[in-house]
Amino acid sequence: MRKTCLDMVYQLAKKNKKIIFVGSDLGAGVLNEFKKKISSRFFMEGISEQYITGMTAGLAKEGFIPYFNTIATFITRRNFEQNIIDLGLHNLPVRLIGNGGGLVYAPLGPTHQAIEDIAIMRTIPNMRIIAPCDANEMKKLMPQTVNIKGPLYIRLARGGDKIVTNKVKKIQFGKSILLGNPKDILFVTTGITTQECLTVANRLKLEGIKAGVLHNHTLKPFDEKKLLKFSKITKLIVTVEEHLVNGGLGSLVLEVLNSGKSKIINNVLRIGINNAFVKKYGSQQDLLNYCGISEKKIYAKVIKRFNENT
Template identity: 35%
Template sequence: MRNAFARVLTELAKVDESLLLYYADIGNRLFNPLKEFAAERTINAGIAEANMASMAAGSAIMGHKPFIYTITPFTTARNFEQIKVDIAYQNQPVIIVGTGSGLSYANLGPTHHSFEDIALMRSLPNMNIVCPADAQELEILMPQLIELNQPCYFRIGKKNEPSVHSCDPALIFGQSYTMIKGSKVSILSTGTIMPLAQQLHSHLSSHGIDAELVSFHTVKPLDTKYLDDAKLRFEHIITLEEHNMSGGFGSAVLEYLSEQKEPIPVHRFGIPDHFIDQVHSTDDARVKAGLTVEAIYQKLVEKKVI
């Protein structure tokens, strides 16, 4: 996914000289193609993420369209005050890119895990949040984020994420994308956990449960039009994310639906409220977090959802 980001940014920067990149001493070779024709717009800010956010805000005030890029916890939590004051409060069109989101850097431990980033960014006025499921979604949505001309958090994966679409999806910022139609329950997934959502959908189908599968690539603003329709069509809604269950995508869905006149049961699945350590791979970390088809299915049975 990070390779796709670098490629798309390079293509866009060739035709838009206002685009520039700040990166925090990571991915130096990744951005070599961009440096070849736009060295002055490819700026290594060093391991000074707070400064990087403020530099980007200043560039935006001067008319540029800056991206800031590094590993997710360091591009959101480490410089949260600067994002709040310099970018969100001033409503500057900075795109904050967090690579290796969720448990992508599983073996590096909780310092490199990002299970609080959506919650942090959701709390900021003026901030948009987009979590593509794969490189294809990234490529389609990224130009749309530039056109927003607003602050945006772009939560992407690391590398080798599987493709989740068999054809080019018609993705539109702010609108969820229904991948498979269903009638009994709706599975809403955001970000790189989508392959697990697809496995869950297949598992439910094998048990005779007609489920709908939806990519909620945009977490903020939330697609409330879909949710309004879903609460009339389904018996239950399932949300899936590689993020803490508190304050993330599932919380956003639950908060909205709980305020409606006819609320619908929402069953959230994500990282539980404890640190995930002593793991050697993303798959191992997901098992420890309970993010497997078997664990989710068992909980759905216990809750009498299915």
Template identity: 40%
Template sequence: MRNAYISALYDIAKRNKQVMSLNADIGAIVFDKFKSDFPDRFVNVGVAEQNMIGIAAGLASCGKIPFTYTITPFITARTYEQIRVDVCLQNSNVKIVGVGAGLVYSTLGPTHHAIEDIAIMKTLPNMKIVSPADPIESKMATYAIAEIKGPVYFRIGTAGEPKIYDENYEFTFGKGVELKHGDDVTLIATGSIVYDTLMAAKELELKGISTRVINIHTIKPLDKDIILKAARETGAIITIEEHNLEGGVGSSIASVILEESESQIKFKRIGLNDIFCSYYGTHQELKTHSGIAKEDIIREVINLIKLKDKQVK
């Protein structure tokens, strides 16, 4: 996803001279082409993230379109108040790009995991949040957010995510994507864990459970229609995210359903249960350890279906 973002950004910068990349000393090699072709428009601010956001807001006030980039916790939590005051309060045209969504920096430990970024970014007025599921979506979403005037938090993975989309995919900001139709239960996921969700859905089909899968790539504003439709048509929803449950996308979806759905539905969130993940290994191993792997999804679906059936009887 990272390389897809960078190559799309390069392409956008080639056509729009106002586009800049601001980095806080992250992005070795991958930014070299951008840096050498647009030397005036690539600024490595050093290890000074708060300053990077303030500078970006200043640049934006002069018509520049700065894309700020570093590892997620450092660009969301470390800089939170700069994002709040300099970017969101003033509706500055600054893009906040956090690399390393969820637990993908698995061996780097909890300082580098992104497990509360959605919660803290979504609470800011004027902020929009986009969380692509694979490299193609990352690329298409980069083009889309460059067109949005105002703050956007873009939550991307690193490298090697499996493909979900082909090159013909058209990204529409604010619109969830039904990746698989189904009638018994709906799985709504965001980020690279959409792939694990799809794999779980395929296995569930073999067990005779008709499973709908929705990729909610835009977390704010949320596509209420696709959620309410799924609630109405399947009566059971499970949300899956690589993020703490508290304040995650599942909590946003729960709010929509509770406030606006007229259907009686069964609901479950899958995510990190109020923990830091002090565990090392591969990305997959951390997901398993944290209870958010494919097997966990399958188990929760089966449990929820049982509850749903009980309710019907």
């Protein structure tokens, strides 16, 4: 997914002279072709993310569309004030590309785990947020990012994720995608939790339970209408996110259901990371399992809650 995203930045830059790429201490060879062919619009800065945010804000004020790429924790947590003052306040078209949203950098510990980035970024006025679930979706969304007004945070997963959107006819910024039949259970997902929940939904189908997955590649602006529509026809809503349960997708869903005066608001199961630092080390999958966000753990929690309700 990361490679697709950055390759698309290069392809878009070849067509649009306003597009600039700025990296922060990225590995050797990242976007080499961009560097060779459009060197005047390629910048590789050091470990200076807060400065770079100000730099890209200045470029945006001059009419450019900067795409700034670095590790997700650094571009959100470290840059919080700059993202608010330099980008949000002035509503500037800077595209922040965060590598490793969620537990991707599991072996590096809590300093590199972007598990509160959605909560941080969605509090910023004018900030938009997308978290695609696979490379196909990323490829379809990236051209749309050029014309989005104001700042945008692009949350990247690990890469190599299973393609699940190849049969989706239309992938549009701001519009969620329903996969399956949510008559009994509606999973509300973003990023790679979509793949996990699709597997769970298929398993539930074998048991006669109809479950659908409402995938939200766009978290801000959120597709409130579609959530409220499907909340009226399901028995249980389950939010699943590779993020703290505080302030992320689950909180957002509750806010929308509350504002829409939905009767199902008391029957929402939120699955994510508890409000604590993840003390374990290992692979991303190890930590997903430890935090209860793996397919097996999601299934166990959902089937228990569903049986309690019925």
